[in-house]
Structures are given as C-alpha cells and as structure tokens.
Amino acid sequence: MVSVGDSDLEATTRLSKRALRAQALIELTEMLAPLRAPQVIAVLERLSERDRAVVYRLLPKDLAVEVFEGLGPALQSGLVRGLGDEDVAQIFARLGPDDRVSLLDELPATVATRLLQGLSQGERGSTAAVLGYPAGSIGRRMSPRYVAVHAEMSVAVALDRVRSRIEDAETVYTVPVIDDDRRLVGVMSLRDLMRAEPDHARVDQLMRPPYSVLASSDAEAAARRCADLKLLALLVVDEEELLVGILTVDDALRILEDAESEDQARIAGSEPLRRPYLSTxxxxxxxxxxxxxxxxxxxxxxxxxxxxxxxxxxxxxxxxxxxxxxxxxxxxxxxxxxxxxxxxxxxxxxxxxxxxxxxxxxxxxxxxxxxxxxxxxxxxxxxxxxxxxxxxxxxxxxxxxxxxxxxxxxxxxxxxxxxxxxxxxxxxxxxxxxxxxxxxxxxxxxxxxxxxx
Structure with a gap:
C-alpha cells in the first residue's frame, strides 16, 4: 500500500488531532483534501475511534468509500459504530460481497441483519452466497463479481460482454471461460481478447487450461497457490466444477499478510492484534x-x-x-x-x-x-x-x-x-x-x- 513518509504522516496526524481539539473542521477538511486514500488510511489508523469517525465524515463521498474499503474489518466495525445509519447503509451497499462478509463477521448480529436487509435483492443474494461458505474457506473470501464468457462466443461478442460488465466486475484482466452449464472450461486474459481478430476468432481458439481451486479449500492455501503461480486472479469452483467466484491477487496477498501476522504473533507467544498497533x-x-x-x-x-x-x-x-x-x-x-x-x-x-x-x-x-x-x-x-x-x-x-x-x-x-x-x-x-x-x-x-x- 502506498503511504506518506514517516515524518509527513506524523505531522499530518499531529495537525489533525490539533484541529479536532480546536473544532477547526474547515481547516481539517482543507488539510485532508490533497491526500490520497492510502494516506488518509494511514492517518485514520493512528486516531482514536471517536476522532476517526469525525475525520471520516469530512471526506468526499467517493474517497470515503475507497478509504473504508482499505481499512481492516476491525477498524471498519469501529467506524460503523461512529457513523449514522444512513451513512453506513450507503457505504455498505457500495462494498463488494467479499468485503461485506468480512465486515459482517465483525459486527453484532442485529447490526449485520439490519445492513443486509437494506441491500437490494441482487446484492443481498450475492452476499448471502459468500456468507454460505464456512469461515476460513476461500469461498468466504472470494468475489462473486466476475466476467465470464462462453467458449463458442466470437471475440467481438466476448469483448462486448467484458465492456458491459467492466463497472461491476472485480477484475476484467482475467476472463474465465464457461460452457452452457456454467462449468469452467478455460481462461484467457484481456490482452488475448484484444489482440485477436474480433470477427474471425472464437474464444475456444484462444483459451488455455485454467487454474482453479475448490470454494471449500483453506483460504491461506488458496492464496498461497495464487501467489506461487503469479496469477492476477485464481478461479474458484464448487464440487461440480461450476464457476462460483474469483480470488484477485490483492485479496490473496491480504490473506497471506494476515496469516503471516498471526503466525508471527503466536510464535512469539501472544495472540495477533486485529487492528494496527497504535489504534489498539x-x-x-x-x-x-x-x-x-x-x-x-x-x-x-x-x-x-x-x-x-x-x-x-x-x-x-x-x-x-x-x-x-x-x-x-x-x-x-x-x-x-x-x-x-x-x-x-x-x-x-x-x-x-x-x-x-x-x-x-x-x-x-x-x-x-x-x-x-x-x-x-x-x-x-x-x-x-x-x-x-x-x-x-x-x-x-x-x-x-x-x-x-x-x-x-x-x-x-x-x-x-x-x-x-x-x-x-x-x-x-x-x-x-x-x-x-x-x-x-x-x-x-x-x-x-x-x-x-
């Protein structure tokens, strides 16, 4: 994650706390304006729960959603307690299903139920699909938002399908290929699609054998496989080889980072902290x-x-x-x-x-x-x-x-x-x-x- 330098981070955090104490919210808003999401996250991780909620409310809407997605589930849960119901509902609706599930695992059951009920029927269904997998499995960490094409499609039709889903999909750089029964039969990259002749080539001529993992597999093992194979995304299937989701490399690295932190803590004889040290x-x-x-x-x-x-x-x-x-x-x-x-x-x-x-x-x-x-x-x-x-x-x-x-x-x-x-x-x-x-x-x-x- 990109972050500000140590001295800049300390200075920004110190000035933010001073502005909060003085109730100088306009000055604080101007201070936050030039910062990018990773820089704002670095500052929020050093603030108290109350101050974090105040600063978060001052962020522009689009930046606020990006910042919320970048926070860990434990900090997200704390932030939810400091925001109004309407703010939380809007943020929750804009999260991906996998990110929603990570947050729901941190929230009380009553709050989680209320947030789920506020989703549209389609979003509630995709979130429930991820929630249905056991904790610790890759099915719980995958995203069901992917763009799949059929093997018999022409390249032109496949490209149109990718373009139509580009705003909703977790990634379009890895394109799964499925048959009429939604079984995974191949995979191709966006580069393969764009390089081929649109009207004279078919998807089944360009696809290659896919790397996949069962949705019930251990999340750390699946993430390790994604990293070892140097894939941009690892495809997730069920017991019948039906495509159910996708694990992107950034999510895989986050899983491995969490596992490494847990192992290091237990090797040293303690339990892992579930949030940044200064905010714990x-x-x-x-x-x-x-x-x-x-x-x-x-x-x-x-x-x-x-x-x-x-x-x-x-x-x-x-x-x-x-x-x-x-x-x-x-x-x-x-x-x-x-x-x-x-x-x-x-x-x-x-x-x-x-x-x-x-x-x-x-x-x-x-x-x-x-x-x-x-x-x-x-x-x-x-x-x-x-x-x-x-x-x-x-x-x-x-x-x-x-x-x-x-x-x-x-x-x-x-x-x-x-x-x-x-x-x-x-x-x-x-x-x-x-x-x-x-x-x-x-x-x-x-x-x-x-x-x-």
Missing amino acids: PVHAIVRSRLVWLLVLAIGATLTVQVLEVFEATISQMVVLSVFIPLLIGTGGNTGNQAATTITRALALDDVTPRDFRRVPVREAWTGMSLGLVLGTAGFALAALFYDPSVGAVIGLTLLAICTLAATVGGLMPLAAKTVCADPAVFSNPFITTFVDATGLIIYFLIAKAVLSL
Whole structure:
C-alpha cells in the first residue's frame, strides 16, 4: 500500500488531532483534501475511534468509500459504530460481497441483519452466497463479481460482454471461460481478447487450461497457490466444477499478510492484534499477551520441580548452577530455530505431514552438528576456567540438548499440522518450556555420571 513518509504522516496526524481539539473542521477538511486514500488510511489508523469517525465524515463521498474499503474489518466495525445509519447503509451497499462478509463477521448480529436487509435483492443474494461458505474457506473470501464468457462466443461478442460488465466486475484482466452449464472450461486474459481478430476468432481458439481451486479449500492455501503461480486472479469452483467466484491477487496477498501476522504473533507467544498497533487499546494488547504468559508460567513450574529433584546434586557441586542459564537458553534457541524453519516450510508447502520421518532425522543431524560445535567451545571454556571434568559435562550436555531441541522443534509443527492445529501454537513458547525441563534433567544426569555425584 502506498503511504506518506514517516515524518509527513506524523505531522499530518499531529495537525489533525490539533484541529479536532480546536473544532477547526474547515481547516481539517482543507488539510485532508490533497491526500490520497492510502494516506488518509494511514492517518485514520493512528486516531482514536471517536476522532476517526469525525475525520471520516469530512471526506468526499467517493474517497470515503475507497478509504473504508482499505481499512481492516476491525477498524471498519469501529467506524460503523461512529457513523449514522444512513451513512453506513450507503457505504455498505457500495462494498463488494467479499468485503461485506468480512465486515459482517465483525459486527453484532442485529447490526449485520439490519445492513443486509437494506441491500437490494441482487446484492443481498450475492452476499448471502459468500456468507454460505464456512469461515476460513476461500469461498468466504472470494468475489462473486466476475466476467465470464462462453467458449463458442466470437471475440467481438466476448469483448462486448467484458465492456458491459467492466463497472461491476472485480477484475476484467482475467476472463474465465464457461460452457452452457456454467462449468469452467478455460481462461484467457484481456490482452488475448484484444489482440485477436474480433470477427474471425472464437474464444475456444484462444483459451488455455485454467487454474482453479475448490470454494471449500483453506483460504491461506488458496492464496498461497495464487501467489506461487503469479496469477492476477485464481478461479474458484464448487464440487461440480461450476464457476462460483474469483480470488484477485490483492485479496490473496491480504490473506497471506494476515496469516503471516498471526503466525508471527503466536510464535512469539501472544495472540495477533486485529487492528494496527497504535489504534489498539492497551487492554486489548494486555489480553492478547496475558493468557500465553500464564500458560508459560505454569509450564515453567516443570523447571522448578526439576531443580528441586536435583537439589542435592547442585549442593554437592555449586558450580553446576552457573551454567544453567547457558544450557537452557541454548536449548530453547535451538528448538525455536528448528520450529520456525519448519513452520515456515509448512506454510510454503515445502514440507507436509507426510514428511514426518524425514524432518526429525534431518533436524537431529543438524542439532548434533550444532551441538558438536557449541559443545567443543563449551568444553574448552569450562575446562579453562573451572575443571576438565566440568568441561566434559558442559560439552556433552550441549551436544545432547542441541540434538534433542532441534529434533523436537522440527517435530512439533508437523504434529500440529497432522491434528489440524496451528503449527505456530506448538512452536517457540511450548518448545522452550519443554526443552528447559528436559534439558536440565539431561544436564544433571550427565553431571552425576561424569562427576560421580
């Protein structure tokens, strides 16, 4: 998305807030006039919900609709609460069916029902068609507004059809080809149509095999396919190969961006924020992090219990406690690296649950190699400053912990994917807790064996 520079954005936001406090609405309108939609969106994302509604009301009608479409569903929902019913109804009617569904998912049922009832019969039907697909499916994110041509049409007739639908269609650059039963049989680009002889060529002579995806398919997987194939639009069909919608590349990239944000948040041990950071209330940020911190704090009690079990071992050789942060930190970092790599590989389809045997073996070898390097360094340093026997304990522990952590880190995302859970949830926070406890057990067992404690 195009945006203003950081300094211009800060200045515009600051002046907007000052004008709002002074009730200088004419000055604020003049300030907003030269801005384009992406720039206005960047400013709105930094305002409070009340100020956002005031600024939005000052925008010209066409710009207001474009700005509303560019906001995330959570911000749209907040803006709806600050606008009058008539304003909301007009904006809602001008949204595409897929954008309407995203907004409806954020609104209370009573508000959603009222907005749907205010639509024309045709718009209500197209929106209901998208709403009928399960949450998380690409059918819920596709647009039913497309221009399809029949295989037996001449190029001239097909071009006339595209021109007649150019204002309503989501895109005209990708033109699906269907048969008399509306089954998808091919696809062509607008360039193909415009380059052909209008009166002497038929659509079936120009079309090529289509790329399509089932409407019930996972939205992220469909968006990933659209991006991987570098398509301007991916066609969406039902179980009978009937064309039901289209996924444009901008919508695909938005889906992937949302999925990436969610994965990164959960890998870090929090829930994703559903709106820009500066427009998210502090209590919502606290709520997104608190549950995970409580879960991890409970998990950390395993580490405390392990230390209690080996308290006698530590008391016999206090120096062992010095290396605990090093060992559990190294194990956690190694496991996190492996989990992040495999989670990303799963998202890109480089790895699938069918690789359940290959991935742990590769990660075990990787962890062992890392453990040999780190263990050798640990042995040398511990032997130099303490004792060769202590160095042997540290070196062997690093070798064992790195091997275990990498193996578990590679295995957990695959296990999550197998049971249809989010791989990111099983990654860094839980792996760190698991490796901390098991790493300490390994450490003290090796210490007892090598030092005869």
